[in-house]
Amino acid sequence: MNDSLHAQGARFRLPRPLHPLAWASWLAAIVMLLTLTRNPLYLGMTLGAIALVRWRWVSAADEAEQVLSLSPWRFGLIVVTTAAIFNMAMVRVGMTVIFTLPAWIPLFGGAWTLEALLYGALNGLALTGLFAGFTVINRVVPVRALLRLIPRAFYPVAVVISIAVTFAPTTLQQIQQIREAQAVRGHRLRGVRSWLPLAVPLLEGGLERSLQLAEAMVARGFASGSERTERWPQLLVLAGFATVVVGWLLQLVWKQPMWGGGLLVVGAATLLFGLWRAGRHHPHTVYRPEVWRTRDWLVTAGALLVMAAYLLPVFDRNTIFYYPYPALSWPGFDWRIGMAMLGLLTPALG
Amino acid sequence: MKQLTKLLTYTLTTLVGVVAFLYPFWLPQVTQDASGNMAHAGDSALMVTMLVGVCFVVLLLEVQREAVGAKSIALLGVLVAINATLRFAEVAVPGPGGFSPIFLLIILGGYVFGSGFGFLLGALTLLVSALITGGVGPWLPYQMFTAGWVGLSAPLCRPVVKIIARATGAAPRTSDKGKAETEARRVAPRPSSLPPHSEVWVLALFAGYWGLLFGAIMNLWFWPFAVGPMQMHWAPGIGVWETVQRYLVFYVVTSLAWDMARAIGNFVLVAVAGAAILRVLRRFQMRFDFVRLPSQYATARVGATESR
């Protein structure tokens, strides 16, 4: 998948690959944005930015060879319709009444409003944006590069995933072989019971292979930390987590923004420090690490700009939180936030 | 100490995870009492998402400790590969509705090898199948977390199996090695023979139950988008109960048939294949445990160092 991508890069003059971390920051900005805003203007801008980046990076040929290819258009159509209709059926708020059902019908009775319909559709749009953003990452960043993003504290998990990704195609072949082997014994596929002659050899073979693999790994010096490693970094992580939770509750339930915010910061710092310490249990280096180029700085800066504009109380944050209730109104728009959102377009440059 | 950290991590993350997953039901209530500042509600939703992520990370750090060493890692890697492939491979069982064969291994793996192993098997199966099919999406963290819970909770069947085994007088084998012997082996009869029926039935019911629950939890992810929690600011009369009612309607309309198929599928699959697969896993586990038999091996080492 990875190789074909580069091969096509030459043919369709796709941009030079970005560092996976730069992509991650771009995706983080998208996720944050789409979780926060329901302002149709901002939503539209985000969707437009995703579409442009997608068009720039994903070739049609690449599109065709995906295993599961549900196009964002189709996804959007289904989701927007479902969400709009469902929201309209469930919510009895809004001034612009489309029609009214008799009140004695449970749940559905009452006035069905345009506001509810619109709000549902906006929700659907946000979801479509999330989906489309992820499809770009799926197509553009190779799986191996994604795995390198896993922090060192989770090195064993990264190895498990990498083994699994490597073994999955083998497993597919294995399934095919076993099916044939059972077919020559007169096996026919009928019902759940006939699954067993396939499952048992598959599992047995897999377990054998796993033991051989473990030996091969250790014979080449693999070690994934031992039982004896110190426990305190993990306790630190746990303590940091607890602090974050308490801080969050303070802020949310007991309305102590100052205390809560402080605890959140302290907790997050403790947690990150703990993770960093835990990562030092797994000393190993990486062959050919990805190169970080100027364009990666640009993309990351763009993503950070968007996040800052949305999270920091510098611009008019009230424009972000748009609701059509109780009566339809024109959404507000802060042009400075709009300008900042152009940061999402950075991957399409170059 | 080790047990305490484990227990603490499991309890805390599960508690926070459940609370966070259920945010569409309570978050509006909480924020509503405030000055009606909607901005706050929006930020809270983002915060909840991040909290779920942190929860996952903390839990991962703990379960990872339980599956350390080349053998566990290789075994997990291969089982995840098998399971992830089964998820999309066109296999023998024609998949009706939400049925997916992945729960079989997640539940049996967690049951035999322990909760940490089960969590990793569940979460990573979903991750890897998404990676190889290019299906990474915003739902993935929820799927991983939920499938991880399935595996994490599988060892809960052990005491039930034990009680039933004792009540029916099937196999009340008393362990003489005490702590050294793992819970799984105490429950297990001779690995070369098939496990008793009661054990398989308990697991099958458990799998069926998770088939329904998995769907209900996964819907929580989609639910705020279908019917956002925010509009409750605009309908002060609506409380938690109404939200739950709406969710139920939403669930029945969009998912129940789908999830029933999964529940029945899970039940049937474990009932039919559970015994054979349990035996395969336990046979392997016998080899798994060998490493930790120190007695004879230790004396050999002493002999070796003496002659140095």
Added chain:
Amino acid sequence: MIRLEHLTYTYPGAASPALSNISLDLPDGQLILLIGPSGAGKSTLLRCLNGLAPHFSGGAISGVVRVNGYDPVAATPRVLSQHVGFVFQDPEAQFVTDRVEDEIAFALENAAMAPAAMRVRVEETLDLLDLTPLRDRPLKQLSGGERQRVAIAAALALRPSILVLDEPTSQLDPKSAEDVLNALVRLNHDLGLTVILAEHRLERVLPYVDSIIYLPDDGSPVIFDDARAVMKQVELTPPLVTVGKRLGWQPLPLTIKEGLRFSRPWLTEQRQRDSVRPRHRHRFVRTGAPYLQARRVKVRYGAQEVLRGVDLEVWPGEIVVLMGRNGAGKTTLLRSLVGLVRPQAGDIYVNGRPNKEREVADICRQVGYLPQDPNTLLFAESVGKELEVTLRNHGVERGNWRLEISDQETEQFSDSVSGVNLQSPITQAPAFPITSLLKRLNLLDKADAYPRDLSVGERQRVALAAITVTQPGALLLDEPTRGLDYAAKRTLEQLLHGWRNDGMAILVVTHDVELAAAIADRVILMSQGEIIAEGEPSEVMATSPLFAPQIAKLFPETGWLTADDVSGVK
């Protein structure tokens, strides 16, 4: 420098030790071959050298192991990875990553080598095994031989002074095996690397080795000596050595070149005395119609033509061996005979009936097919159950199974198997005697065993039982000698001869020239999807440099193929 003193190792739960009281001193820089019957503990011994045993298998170990001054048991396999490189039997099961370069870098990453130094080291290692052109390739796209070379490179990345290989060529075809062995010889000669190699097919490696360790399975002491000296003392020898010993050639020849120095004058002398007798042939008369028949069969995978109009006939009562390079289309032909591959053109008939529109399961009642990996067949709880499952799959009523039959019936069975009219409805079909089949395959005492607990040879026989319990008229085997030692091979040969004499039509695909020489009534050579030669084994095999058995090379134009053919020997 490797030193073993009174090494004894017992697997957990085993009644007797796998290795008992072994003392050896292995010098540096040699190419050392480890041989012995299967079950003698060759793999275990190799695994003791880097501590995989007991660290990965538990159990009890006593005695002393010293590798470059280290005790592998105390130091752990991780530390030993700097001193001992290890290559396993199956090239596929030992890869952790999916690209050549990454695989080589894996050990370096674990050793936390600095990235810059790592680049240099990977480069050097690629050069060492001529892998530079393959560096970016996914491992999936490599041939078996290339994969094994990558595995060797990966094992050498940390620059160990010792390389240990556990049957590295047993899964390869002759050409790939040659490549791997050449690479090993070069490493040994150029770098002075100590190479310790376990191997079944001695004929291939004997020319290259300096010394041999013979590990017996009967408790007699281990032999470690110069290759020639060991060959004199042991039973398991390649045909060349067997003949050399029988004819009393001194010094014992280990290569064909050495052997020809003796065989040429000996043959001239025999010819003068007129005592050269032709090879004993199994007399076989073609009766009736061929049981398997393929007419102008063409198979294409995408743009690639795998079979280009193949004609093939196999009669009841003969063993046909199909040979050829990897990718010649042998396996595809076998698979199309049972319907696993549907040809784009041409017809296939089994017992006179066309394959078209018959299900695989239906065809396989008349044709037993043993795939390359017999493990894929086995899943049931016991050997007996495996057989019952096949019968149930084919819809045979329980009443027709016979678990116990008398001796008289056993005799009748072996007579009747060829004459079974399988087209008759099931109700009229003969009983399917499970017990006598198990007896024939020497599995009777294993009837209740879990199939996967058995040895490789036994598992293969269980798989054979599972496909022949329906009493098919034909049997197809794909690479049946993979991983079998000389004794298991001999058993298989006898079994196939027995079935052939009962009138079964047998078709075998193999790379193993010595097996082909021993069993074939007729040999077919394939290349690029076509049959390029067909006929008597002595005619076809003797002329081909790649497929000629050692005896044919040693005694040209005699038609002899196996050590037993050589006349004038008592």
